[in-house]
Amino acid sequence: MVQLLAAAFTMGMLGSFHCVGMCGPLALSLPLSNNSYWAKFSGAFLYNAGRAVTYAVFGLVFGLIGQSAAFFGYQQWLSVILGALIILFILLPKRFTAFRGTNAITRFFESLRSALGKLFVKKNYASLFLIGLMNGLLPCGLVYMAVAGAVATGAVSNAVLFMVFFGLGTLPVMWSIAFWGNFVSNGIRQKIRRAYPYMMMLMACLLILRGMGLGIPYVSPKMGMDKKEAMHCMPVPD
Numbered sequence: 001m002v003q004l005l006a007a008a009f010t011m012g013m014l015g016s017f018h019c020v021g022m023c024g025p026l027a028l029s030l031p032l033s034n035n036s037y038w039a040k041f042s043g044a045f046l047y048n049a050g051r052a053v054t055y056a057v058f059g060l061v062f063g064l065i066g067q068s069a070a071f072f073g074y075q076q077w078l079s080v081i082l083g084a085l086i087i088l089f090i091l092l093p094k095r096f097t098a099f100r101g102t103n104a105i106t107r108f109f110e111s112l113r114s115a116l117g118k119l120f121v122k123k124n125y126a127s128l129f130l131i132g133l134m135n136g137l138l139p140c141g142l143v144y145m146a147v148a149g150a151v152a153t154g155a156v157s158n159a160v161l162f163m164v165f166f167g168l169g170t171l172p173v174m175w176s177i178a179f180w181g182n183f184v185s186n187g188i189r190q191k192i193r194r195a196y197p198y199m200m201m202l203m204a205c206l207l208i209l210r211g212m213g214l215g216i217p218y219v220s221p222k223m224g225m226d227k228k229e230a231m232h233c234m235p236v237p238d
Contacts, residue, residue, distance in 0.1 A: 003160060004150060004153065004161075005161060005162065005165045006160065006165075006210075007149070008146065008149065008161075008162045008163070008165040008166040008169065009149075009165045009166070009168060009169040010148070010169060011017025011145070011149070011166055011167020011169060011199075011203070012165070012166040012167060012168065012171075013169040013172065013173070014155025014169075014172035014199060015142040015169075015170065015199065016147075016169065016170040016171075016172070016174055017145075019060065026116075026131075026135060029120065030043065030044070030047055030120075030122055030124065030128060030131065030178050031121070031128070032044060032123075032128070032178065033127075042045075042125070042127045043178075044127060044128075044175050044178035045175065046125050046128045046132065047128045047129070047131055047132040047135075047178060048128045048132060048167075048170075048171050048174055048175050048178070049132060050127065050128070050129040050130065050131065050132020050133040050134075050135070050136065051132045051133070051135055051136040051167055051170070051174070052132075052136075052137070052164060052167035052171070053132075053133060053134070053136075054133050054134075054135075054137060055143070055163040055164065055166060056160055056163055056164050056167070057135055058136075058143070058146075058147055058150070058163050059147075059150045059157070059161070059162055059163030059164065060156060060160050060233065061184070062147050062151045062159060063150060063151070063153065063155065063156035063157070063158070063160055064152050064156055065201060066078065066150065066151040066152060066153060066154050066155070066156075066159055067154060067155050067156050067159075068073070068136040069151075069154070070154035070155070075135070075152070075154045075211075075213070076210075076211040077211065078151065078152070078211070078212055079152040079207050079208070079210045079211030080207070080208050080211035081153075082148040082151060082204075082207050082210065083148075083203075083204040083207030083208035083211065083212075084204070084207065084208065085148075086145060086148060086200055086203060086204035087201065087204045089141070089200075090197050090201055090204070096201035109138070109139065112134055112137060112138065113138075114136050115134060116131060116133040116135070119131050121222070130161040135145055141200065145199075145200055145203050146162070146166040147163070147165060148203070148207060149162060149166075149203065149207070150162040150163050150166075152207055152210055152211070155175055182198040186236060
């Protein structure tokens with residue numbers, strides 16, 4: 001479990017440099033109060049706390065899916081399928097973007113961006129927290145990758161913790177962006193952005209290995225029981 005949470009935190013921490021380019025402009029535009037360092041500090045924290053809450057909800061929802069799959073014995077297949085989908089997304093991104101159009105999902109994100117714009121006019125702690133909540137709902141490949149990892153845990157509690165630690169991993173960089181401004185140079189951001197597909201590919205391979213159940217500790221543990229183990233676990237009739 002410790003290794004799982006460490007992986008989630010590391011994914012969030014490394015991926016947050018990618019977030020600088022995607023969500024950095026939003027974080028730099030936050031309606032933070034400049035009356036005191038404490039007001040600015042707490043405002044930046046509340047914004048990121050909102051994102052973490054949304055990620056935890058994702059963990060709850062998708063953890064239920066993963067737990068249901070594990071209950072019916074499909075966890076390994078689900079892990080392999082998620083890994084394969086990530087690889088397809090990396091290799092054939094245009095196939096996925098081709099589905100974008102005027103549909104319910106597009107309208108939802110448009111209304112979400114509109115609501116975000118209205119919140120930026122207000123300068124209070126509640127609006128900053130709500131901005132964080134809504135920001136967590138915006139399309140993000142890194143979040144999708146974390147969700148795939150959460151589903152593969154096979155338990156709701158593990159999935160929630162996975163997403164929370166993923167959110168905590170993004171906190172240092174994203175909070176610093178909101179508080180200190182754009183402190184990460186464009187050159188570093190470009191390097192991280194180029195490394196991002198490789199991170200996704202590594203995650204996909206780990207998901208596939210996990211689903212294969214090769215008996216490798218921490219990487220590809222055996223899932224479920226074989227027939228002999230199942231027979232031992234069956235109650236003995238009186």
